[in-house]
Amino acid sequence: MDIFNLFANRSKYFILFLGTFLLIVVAVINYVVGKELNFRILYLIPLSLITWYAGVRPGLILTLLCSILEVIIKIKHGFEHTHFIFFYVDGFVTFGIFAAYVLILWKLRAALDEVQISNEELKKSNEIKNEFIELAVHDLKNPLSNIIGLSGIINEEENLKKGEIKELSRRIYSSSERMIRVVNNLLMNREIELEKLRVNLEQFDLIPIIEDIIDQNKSAAAAKEISVNFNSSDKSLFVYADINLMSQVVDNLLSNALKFSPKGKNVWIRAKKLQPEEILNGGLNVKIEILDEGPGISDEDKKKLFGRFAKLSAKPTGNEHSTGIGLFLVKKFVEAMNGKVWCESELNNGAKFIVALTNR
Ligand SMILES: Nc1ncnc2c1ncn2[C@@H]1O[C@H](COP(=O)(O)OP(=O)(O)OP(=O)(O)O)[C@@H](O)[C@H]1O
Ligand SMILES: [Mg+2]
Structure with a gap:
């Protein structure tokens, strides 16, 4: 007994x-x-x-x-x-x-x-893992079926015009991109769970990295007729961070701005070195801002925004996928680079995400 x-x-x-x-x-x-x-x-x-x-x-x-x-x-x-x-x-x-x-x-x-x-x-971490695997499988299934379907059309249809083939391959490319994002997030989530996030801090120019990410999101922006405006007061802007993590941070924030904005709106990315009087606690002297004209975020939602699997009131406007892990990773990555990330937004009035880092 x-x-x-x-x-x-x-x-x-x-x-x-x-x-x-x-x-x-x-x-x-x-x-x-x-x-x-x-x-x-x-x-x-x-x-x-x-x-x-x-x-x-x-x-x-x-x-x-x-x-x-x-x-x-x-x-x-x-x-x-x-x-x-x-x-x-x-x-x-x-x-x-x-x-x-x-x-x-x-x-x-x-x-x-x-x-x-x-x-x-142990139970909790197992639940998180199961939930994530379920979500990942679900998120991978759709784009994979898309790829199979679209490539099947190219294979079987004999009389496709050049423009039609181009459109089909564009859709295959965007589905593959979607898959690689889910896989990347999955891998990163695992690294965070195991407390094995690899961070390689170095000084690099942020401008070409941002331009690269904008380029990668070009087709998503075009599909919704959203114009992405990038302006930096400096020609080059050095930060002390991890290139790979920083790319993922900008990518997650930009893809969110595109995902939750309605058709025909604007997105702005600003990056600047702060003046001595603007420098934030901890010597954070570089600021990157991503602004949109989307639905904004309520005070209630703001409390959960950076949590794991936070799918809140704003829903994707163009059938994009949403796992709710992006901002969780963004916060972990920025903190691993000794920076800070926060959101300023009012409901129905767009959202502004700010990342602050140091340049040395
Ligand atoms: N720019 C934004 N405007 C309005 N709501 C937003 C914005 N960014 C994020 N949100 C809200 O916060 C939630 C969490 O965002 P997060 O990036 O973590 O997940 P996701 O974009 O839904 O999925 P994933 O990033 O994993 O593909 C979103 O589901 C959305 O409701
Ligand atoms: Mg996201």
């Missing part, structure tokens, strides 16, 4: 009550009979219940009470000792036994609590 589960479904107060009740019963019997030594072992039963389920500390107090009770009983019925000193020694020994007993239980309980905590953590 599993002793730990014996009372698992009972309330703590019931166990406390039961233990205290038994303790009083034993003490009363001792007092009345006057032969305390014969019943000493019986204290262990109620005490074990109380100490175990009440989180030990009250158990220790009860142990003390128990010892005092025993001394009182002995004062009343202490005739069995040939010398009075034995009666004190005996009381002391009893207290020692109880105290040691309580200490053992204390340790045992702490160990059990620890096991329980790590068990819960």
Whole structure:
């Protein structure tokens, strides 16, 4: 029988009550009979219940009470000792036994609590993993079916015009891009979970990186007739960061701006070195801003924005995929590069995401 589960479904107060009740019963019997030594072992039963389920500390107090009770009983019925000193020694020994007993239980309980905590953590991380795998499989299935379908058309249709082939291959390309994004996020999420995110900080020019990302998102912007405007006050803008992570940060923010904006709107990317009086805490002196004219973000949504699997009120406007992991990764990446990221937005009034970093 599993002793730990014996009372698992009972309330703590019931166990406390039961233990205290038994303790009083034993003490009363001792007092009345006057032969305390014969019943000493019986204290262990109620005490074990109380100490175990009440989180030990009250158990220790009860142990003390128990010892005092025993001394009182002995004062009343202490005739069995040939010398009075034995009666004190005996009381002391009893207290020692109880105290040691309580200490053992204390340790045992702490160990059990620890096991329980790590068990819960394990369960949680397993749930996160399962949820992510489900989402990833779901997100990979659609573009993969697209690719199979579209390439099938190219293969089987004999009379396709050049323009039609171009359009089909553009759609294949965009589906493949979608897949590589999901796979990248999946890999990065795993690195974060294992606390093995590789960060290679170096000084590099951010301008060509941003231009590259804008180029990669060109077809997504064109599909929605969104114009992406990039202006930087500087010709080159150096940051001290990780090129790969920084590209993914800009890509996630830009793809969000495109994904959640309606057709025909504008997106702006600004990057600048801050003036001495503008420098932020921690010496953050480079700022990158991505602004859109989309639905904006409510205060309620803002609280969850950078959480894992946060799919909030704003939904993709052009059937794009949404896993809800992008901004979670953005925050982790920016923090790994010793920077800061935040969002300024009002509902129905567009969104502005700001990334601040240092240049050395
Ligand atoms: N620019 C934005 N305007 C309005 N809402 C946004 C914007 N960016 C993000 N959101 C909201 O925050 C949620 C979380 O964004 P996040 O980038 O983490 O996930 P996602 O874009 O839905 O999916 P994924 O990035 O994994 O493909 C989005 O689902 C959306 O509701
Ligand atoms: Mg996103």
